[in-house]
Structures are given as structure tokens and as C-alpha cells.
Amino acid sequence: MRDIIINQPLDMHLHLRDNDMLKLVAPFSAKSFSGGLIMPNLSTPITNKQMLMSYKNRVLEAIDGNNFEPYMTLFYQNYDTKFLKDIQNDITAIKLYPAGITTNSKQGVSNFDIKELEPTLSVMSELDIPLCVHGETDGFVMDRESQFMDIYEQLATNFPKLNIIMEHITTKDATKIVQKYDNLYATITAHHLLITLDDVAGGFLDPHLFCKPIAKRYEDKEALVKLATSGNKKVMFGSDSAPHPTHKKECCGCAAGVFTAPIALQLLCELFIKDEQNINLQEQNLQKFLSSNAVDIYGLTPPNKTITLREKNYKVAVDYKNTTHTITPMYGGKTIKWSII
Amino acid sequence: MRDIIINQPLDMHLHLRDNDMLKLVAPFSAKSFSGGLIMPNLSTPITNKQMLMSYKNRVLEAIDGNNFEPYMTLFYQNYDTKFLKDIQNDITAIKLYPAGITTNSKQGVSNFDIKELEPTLSVMSELDIPLCVHGETDGFVMDRESQFMDIYEQLATNFPKLNIIMEHITTKDATKIVQKYDNLYATITAHHLLITLDDVAGGFLDPHLFCKPIAKRYEDKEALVKLATSGNKKVMFGSDSAPHPTHKKECCGCAAGVFTAPIALQLLCELFIKDEQNINLQEQNLQKFLSSNAVDIYGLTPPNKTITLREKNYKVAVDYKNTTHTITPMYGGKTIKWSII
Numbered sequence: 174m175r176d177i178i179i180n181q182p183l184d185m186h187l188h189l190r191d192n193d194m195l196k197l198v199a200p201f202s203a204k205s206f207s208g209g210l211i212m213p214n215l216s217t218p219i220t221n222k223q224m225l226m227s228y229k230n231r232v233l234e235a236i237d238g239n240n241f242e243p244y245m246t247l248f249y250q251n252y253d254t255k256f257l258k259d260i261q262n263d264i265t266a267i268k269l270y271p272a273g274i275t276t277n278s279k280q281g282v283s284n285f286d287i288k289e290l291e292p293t294l295s296v297m298s299e300l301d302i303p304l305c306v307h308g309e310t311d312g313f314v315m316d317r318e319s320q321f322m323d324i325y326e327q328l329a330t331n332f333p334k335l336n337i338i339m340e341h342i343t344t345k346d347a348t349k350i351v352q353k354y355d356n357l358y359a360t361i362t363a364h365h366l367l368i369t370l371d372d373v374a375g376g377f378l379d380p381h382l383f384c385k386p387i388a389k390r391y392e393d394k395e396a397l398v399k400l401a402t403s404g405n406k407k408v409m410f411g412s413d414s415a416p417h418p419t420h421k422k423e424c425c426g427c428a429a430g431v432f433t434a435p436i437a438l439q440l441l442c443e444l445f446i447k448d449e450q451n452i453n454l455q456e457q458n459l460q461k462f463l464s465s466n467a468v469d470i471y472g473l474t475p476p477n478k479t480i481t482l483r484e485k486n487y488k489v490a491v492d493y494k495n496t497t498h499t500i501t502p503m504y505g506g507k508t509i510k511w512s513i514i
Numbered sequence: 515m516r517d518i519i520i521n522q523p524l525d526m527h528l529h530l531r532d533n534d535m536l537k538l539v540a541p542f543s544a545k546s547f548s549g550g551l552i553m554p555n556l557s558t559p560i561t562n563k564q565m566l567m568s569y570k571n572r573v574l575e576a577i578d579g580n581n582f583e584p585y586m587t588l589f590y591q592n593y594d595t596k597f598l599k600d601i602q603n604d605i606t607a608i609k610l611y612p613a614g615i616t617t618n619s620k621q622g623v624s625n626f627d628i629k630e631l632e633p634t635l636s637v638m639s640e641l642d643i644p645l646c647v648h649g650e651t652d653g654f655v656m657d658r659e660s661q662f663m664d665i666y667e668q669l670a671t672n673f674p675k676l677n678i679i680m681e682h683i684t685t686k687d688a689t690k691i692v693q694k695y696d697n698l699y700a701t702i703t704a705h706h707l708l709i710t711l712d713d714v715a716g717g718f719l720d721p722h723l724f725c726k727p728i729a730k731r732y733e734d735k736e737a738l739v740k741l742a743t744s745g746n747k748k749v750m751f752g753s754d755s756a757p758h759p760t761h762k763k764e765c766c767g768c769a770a771g772v773f774t775a776p777i778a779l780q781l782l783c784e785l786f787i788k789d790e791q792n793i794n795l796q797e798q799n800l801q802k803f804l805s806s807n808a809v810d811i812y813g814l815t816p817p818n819k820t821i822t823l824r825e826k827n828y829k830v831a832v833d834y835k836n837t838t839h840t841i842t843p844m845y846g847g848k849t850i851k852w853s854i855i
Binding site for chain 2: 313314315369370371373374375377378379380381383387390391422423424425426427428429501
């Protein structure tokens, strides 16, 4: 039985929701990770300091004493210099959503004209506030991310000093673009390293693997795995763990989102640690993907925490519940090969 | 308000299932159609005369006195001359499934080597028994049909006198191949003329639109609509109406199949009848797609029946049920623009 120790693991794309759902899911991330970048798309998106600080306090309450830093984000809108200077020290990034593209994103951006975005983005660039982007158009579901690459290129070239993070990339196209520009970075989820559209809709339809961006082709998954496991400094882990109540997944009109918080580290271990001969390099690259790359990209000083994983079967819970909610994780009821000890 | 009269409408690809499900669904097809080609993939597939005749009797009971001809099919396996001669007059076609490709297809064909298929197919060719094919490989879900085109071409060229029906085609590729060989024909469903993968998984996930083959891209749908509405003699309507209990659709691991029997004619009317100027041609092409092409391809003499459709809103039932089953149709609860009167 082999043990792998991860220092300060970070989840740089995390949905914790609010209220009773927050209370249910936050401890899973807070136990396994040293910190996480908390997404701002609550049912009322976080667009000012008061909402941000209030949400941060609710998150801190919900993590239940665990040593975990919630890196807060603001929902992208047009913001002026005064506003951004005032909130700068309380946020780690600003998250941009195209309008209506995913859960709670109605108030997002509907016009990607650079002139429209320039006033806010140039101030963010000056103040060194990173921009996180959900990069999808409203086109055909399998093409949405690839169609967004032009916008990424325009953003990267027009704002060369702005650090731009391509969130939850899912395509071979995105793995190329992220390496083409110095100021582009990317997060990759655990599930996009493991599944394709075949897992969602190839045999039976699996609502618990339905997410946005939707899982793509085998060649896309392979390109993502190659990039993530290579230790490349441009990519980092962001789970996009996104809980929905089970009854809103197993229904007509199921919401997009995969809940991976309790199993993400174990799955990544299984993916990265492949053979005896290169064990040290694989472990180093896992450490980079799970922590050091994010530390460098965002300039973070995460709380000290080490997580030990063991090559030992782990049966994933069928569901997790509190008095208000029941949620079904990815691979619920299945056995995976690594455990947190 | 405009009326359209269809003579002897035929559904040349129909799943009626068995027992209580058969009793629930058969009357919908039997009311709207003059006849239907009944698929043989029951939980125990129909592979001999006794099973066939017994199932036909159950179907005739279930149609509840409606003037409707069930055109029976046999599940493709290796059959010898004696067997085929004996059953020839009781069947309209033999349906070939690749093994494991869809509901109840485990006993299908796993080796598409022409030498393996030759003994049975050459007898079918001699006896003029049409071959219906579910044309999908076990490849990536969006490519399965296109990857099967080589097999269709091999079948068409090796058995030039065998009439081969490409069932429920969903791709632009298939619309080309069907026109390339004299002995290839195709059925097209109502839902594949109306939806793309965006409707299944582009916004929320819709289990009631999940089917095999899965709905494809916009350019595929457009090619199908163009072919179907043109009056082309190579294509005919086959609903592939395939009921599953609602609880097996709205769950984790939803089965493939769209239940369209009660609304297929209305939907096709809405699709074909588009503008005043070409009304006669549109009506003729609808008649061809819904009946005359199938009559010519299969050499059928369907029972006399005319169905009158009126351009008048029709609210689709949310579900249909008997004491055993509840099933949810396509567009359940929505309003469509044509009604059967």
C-alpha cells in the first residue's frame, strides 16, 4: 500500500452555494483542501463588498473549524476604479460569466466587445486582480468552448498584463490556447479528466455526470490529461464541484453540475500515480497541479495542511444529506482506488 | 383553419413492447395509423414463428378493434433457407441489431464480416425479405452512425438485390449514402426532424428526448428535414416511438427512447405544411413520407384509413397511464399546432 502526501491542496473553482446547502457541502472541501476559490454565482450574485463579506462569514461558519481559506470572488460587472480599489484586498479574483450560460448567470456579460469590457478590465489589470472566465458561447453544446477561443485570444492580447484564468477547460483547443499566451492560465476539473460524452449519454443517460461545459470527446479528454499530468505551470485544479439536490438531478429538466468535493483528491491520485518507475515525478506533478501552480499563478499563501492519500479502496457514499438536502456525488456507490487517511 | 387529410399513414418503425405496456401504447398508434412495422426486440427477442405469431396476436388484441395492420418483424440471427421460407409470409422484414447497441439487443450481431452474414442475407435476398438495420457502431456516441456507413455500403454492394432499410437515420452522412445505392432506403423519426443534442443536453438535461441514435447537430437535422420534406422516394416515416416507464426515464441511468406515438402525425404536419404558396406540394410530400413511399418500398396494401389533421392547438398530455405503467410523451404538457380531428 502506497501513501502520497499532498501539501496545501487547493481547489481553485468551487461552488459552495448558500444556507443549508452550504452547511452540507462546505465541510467536504474544508477537510480535504487547504483553500478554495469560491464562486460568486449565488441565486443573487455577489456584486458588492457587503454581500461578499457576509457570504465569506457564512462560508467560514460552515467550514466548521477546519483549517481552510475561502478565496473569495466577485461576479463580473462593470465596476469603477474606486469600487475595485476598495474591494481589492477582500477578493482573489473576479469571475466573468456570459449571460445565461450556466447556473445563476443571468446577470452576466452579453456583449464581449473589447470596448465594453475595457474600463473594468484595464483597472483590474492595473490593480493585478485576476479575471476568471466561464468560456462558452451560446452555440451548439459540443462547440461552445471552442467557439469561445477567439474571445480568449482577444482578451489575452488586449490586456497583456491581466492574468486570465480559463475556467474548467474541456477541449483540445483550449489546451493549445492556454499555452499560447503568457497571461492565460486554466483550471481543469477532476471529472473532465475522467469522462467523455459517452459517460453522460452514450449508454444510459447519467444526470450526475451532466455538467457545463459538457464532457467532450476522447481526444479532448486525452489532451486535458496530458496537460494536467505533465506538471505544466499554466494549469491547476479547480473541481467545479457544484451540488444540486438529487431530486433536481434525477428528473425531467436536470440541472448541470457534478458534485466531486468528497472524492476529487482520491480521483486525481488514481489518475496521476500510474507506475512505479516514475513515481517521484508523478507525485511532483500532482503536487504542482493541486497546489504549487495555483500558488504561483495567484500569489497565494495557503494555510498549512497536508493530506495523506493511500492506495486503498474507498466506497463512495450513495448520497450525502442533512435535514434539508440530499445530494448525490459523482460515482456515488462505486469504489475508487485511493482513500484519504 | 386548414385541414390536411392523410391516406393510410404508416409508422414503419414502432416499438409496442409487451403485456401491460403493449396494452397502454398500442391504441395510440392504432388510432392514428393504418399500419406499423413492429420491432422484434422484446426482452426475449422474437426469433421463431411461434413467438412471432403469439406476439402478433397480443398486438391485435391490444389495438382494441382499431383498423390497424401490425407488420411483423423477426430479430436477425443466422437463419437457414427452410426456416426463412416457412416464416416468409408472416413477416414484413427482419431487423438487424448490432449486439448490445440499444434496448434488448444483446443477442444481436457482433461480427459484421460479410462472410458471416452471407448465408442468411443471400436467402433473404432471394426470398425478397427486406433487411432493417439499426446502424450504429460502439464508438463515440456522436460518431456511431457515421462510423456505420462503411457497413451499409458493404451490405448494399454485396447484396444488390436485398432491400436494406437504414433505420432512424440521424446524420447528414446517412442522407447521402441512402441516395447513393438503389437498394438502400431509410426511415426517419419525428423527433430527429425536430431536435438536436442541444435539446437533450444543451440547457437542462431532458431524459424524455434521450434516444438512440442520439440527436445530432443542426446541420444533420437540416439535412434530414430537407430529405424528408422533399418527397424523396428513398425515405419514409418510422417513429421509433419507444415507451419506457417515467420512473426509468427520470432517474439515474435513464433508458434511451422517445415516446411519440400520440403526437407524431401532428408534429409532421407542423413540419411539412409551412406556407400557403406550396401547400399542394407540401401535402403531397407529406403523403409520400407518411405512406406512399413505404407502400412502394415494402410493397404493402395497408388497410383503408384516412386521418384528418387540423391546424388547431393541441395540448399534449403530461403523461399516459394504466394501472401498471406511467409514461411521459415527447413534449408532454406542451402545446403543438396541429390536432387530429
